[in-house]
Amino acid sequence: MNYKKNILAVSILAATCAANANTSPEQNLVKRDPLTFQQWHLQNTGQTGFSLSSGSAGEDLNLDFADRMGIKGRGITVSVIDTGVEISHPDLKNNVVAGSKNLIDGSDYPVDTHGHGTAVAGLIAAEEGNNLGGRGVAPYANLIGFNFLSEQSVESWMLSHGLGEDFRALDRFTDPRVFNQSYGSTPSAPVNGDLSLDPRFALEETVMQDITLNSHWGRGSIYVKSAGNSFASYSTYIQGQRFLVLPYEGNAFFNNQGLPFHNANITPSNTTFWNLVVSSLNAEGKLASYSSVGSNVFLSSPGGEYGQDKPAMVTVDLTGCEQGMNVSGTHKNSLHGGSEVDPNCDFTGVMNGTSSAAPNTAGAIATVMSANPGLDARTVRHLLATTARKVDPQHNGVNLNFESATGEALSYDAIPGWQTNAAGYNFHNFYGLGAVNIDDAVYKALFTSVSLPELQITDWQPTTVNATIPDADLTGAQSTMAVAQNLTVEAVQLKVNIDHTRLRDLAIELTSPSGTRSVVMSARTGFLGGTDGGYTDAIMLSHHFYGEQSQGDWTIKVIDTDKGSSQTLIYNAGVGLFGTNSSNNADAGLLKDWSLRIYGH
Structure with missing residues (x-):
């Protein structure tokens, strides 16, 4: 709603007119x-x-x-x-x-x-x-x-x-x-x-x-x-x-x-x-x-x-x-x-x-x-x-095209465009x-006189998975956990343990019980090599589920989006240009376990 056009218009009209007399037409x-x-x-x-x-x-x-x-x-x-x-x-x-x-x-x-x-x-x-x-x-x-x-x-x-x-x-x-x-x-x-x-x-x-x-x-x-x-x-x-x-x-x-x-x-x-x-x-x-x-x-x-x-x-x-x-x-x-x-x-x-x-x-x-x-x-x-x-309402997100490990052309909705979640809130990874x-x-x-109910923070809820992440494949590794506590979500934290030697290939998604899909780690993130094999108790945050209810099944999906066609480069004028992540991962990755923590009321 554009309140400034119709709220208290009469009471501020005189002040506005007087102010405009001393301002340029470009800005009032x-x-x-x-x-x-x-x-x-x-x-x-x-x-x-x-x-x-x-x-x-x-x-x-x-x-x-x-x-x-x-x-x-x-x-x-x-x-x-x-x-x-x-x-x-x-x-x-x-x-x-x-x-x-x-x-x-x-x-x-x-x-x-x-x-x-x-x-x-x-x-x-x-x-x-x-x-x-x-x-x-x-x-x-x-x-x-x-x-x-x-x-x-x-x-x-x-x-x-x-x-x-x-x-x-x-x-x-x-x-x-x-x-x-x-x-x-x-x-x-x-x-x-x-x-x-x-x-x-x-x-x-x-x-x-x-x-x-x-x-x-x-x-x-x-x-x-x-x-x-x-x-x-x-x-x-x-x-x-x-x-x-x-x-x-x-x-x-x-x-x-x-x-x-x-x-x-x-x-x-x-x-x-x-x-x-x-x-x-x-x-x-x-x-x-x-x-x-x-x-x-x-x-x-x-x-x-x-x-x-x-x-x-x-x-x-x-x-x-x-x-x-x-x-x-x-x-x-x-x-x-x-x-x-x-x-x-x-x-x-x-x-x-x-x-x-x-x-x-x-x-x-x-x-x-x-x-x-x-x-x-x-x-x-x-x-x-x-x-x-x-x-930027017309922004459609980012679609990633890549070739699967078996040579098939794949298309992945790597960053969704604007989405309206189950609570009616719009969200985009670019704009929150x-x-x-x-x-x-x-x-x-x-005109607000009542504050939000007291904040509640759940304990970390862990789930062991040990699921294989296939190379360059949209199937990915997937796991679901049930959350019993029913809160109105203010934010969700995800903690992951993943073995993988080319983390830049991985996309990590979290889907709420209402079906809202949040890409909490986008593919092709520019990590250098030597990352000790993956993520260890790495924490990520999402506001994509703001206002939704926490109770129900939450699903994580980890997808490998590259069979080795992309690289990360490092450059220094005095030292030169070098490649890292230049070789594809020889082994499939492993989603070992993950945990959720809900902030809400």
Whole structure:
């Protein structure tokens, strides 16, 4: 529903008309700053974002109603866990509250020498109406920052992720209710082993669960996490040297038949229920070229392209033309280099990545929370899920054609297009439950007085299988388990133990009792060789079953999609180009066992 056209129209008509008198016809936000007209993620009118081409009108966060009503994050604090934040920046300083920490020297100024964290903070809560730069998604929200990426000890993680120096719960009004994590890793092999036995991972999981459910007098907080930027290729380090990792098939570099080369479910922090994982949209309302994807993506949000040929994000940069992303000199982005609209290079037009999609989502969450601060975090997540917009609706997924072990031509629905599950929720591995839709979520928040029932988490339910996975065959290995507990699903975690020597060949599917099929690990994922034979207690997450009932038969299927025609390549300019996974697996794989854990109510 498009509430902004018919809700409270009479009461805001006069204010709207007065505001429009002072705004350009391209964009009609209530308060404007010099660069707001190029911030397409706020109101997309087909701007260029100072790049060489324009986006598609209407492909934005849909915040017109919230803007008119002044619902813009007031009273909600967002923690920026990043390279640091220039908290004295003139477009940020008035929204900065006490609580920032320099994790290197212990001071309260989280020095940012890169600019990434400062740009993230600007997307969330740059001030509006001060005649500087642009504005944030939630320009009335509070900000604190941490330079965690410069000091990643356990203590630094706890301080930046909400566990204070005195180990108190987050109950003060200035404590963060939203944590933005625009960072992550791209493992070149599965992270094997029972992570619950890893002391650091177990501690982080415990802290995030406690803060999500119990902080702020039981209202909780939300952790937002970027999905990653490795759709087509990624980088890894071997003996201290950086290598580009890329797919190769049919005598073509970077050919992965349209499938993501790196699945977001490979990164352990992306598989925890407590992180709301976000993929990235460009200004045309389609998946950004770099965005990692997977069944663990909850929502999609604007992240842009690179700000040269296509629009990126216009946001805050480190001050001055000698540091940050915007420095002196010529650039394809016309904002950069000391331009007329930004002579001091205090802003940037090239911020992008799921690093941008995450803070745009964090700002959206702060906005929804400020509409009804009494709502608990899980209910806010639920409102975002129920109002998410079916973006790029014509996307049909990815079909994989390959030759079977016996020479037969096969076709596999490797990533389904948009599906409507049994509970009526749309889902796509590229976009999660859909694009963030601020106005509809705000409207629902205003009239929501009942929170979701208490969260229930089942124990891991294991099943031993020992089923053969035939090479290059759609039959695959299949197993079914019955779940007796009947919960309304919020998320499902899958744990697998699989023997296989070419993991890039494997697709892993999970089908619910209602018949919804989720591809939790897509085929042709770009693992390097030497993966110790397969998956060991590897955990994957799916939001595909959101709102369905858990009771009944769940089925796993593992399919081998390649008899050795594809490869993974690694390249370093000084070392050269090498192939890995070049030989097909000599033996069939084995699905040894699998387990399920349900989160729901």
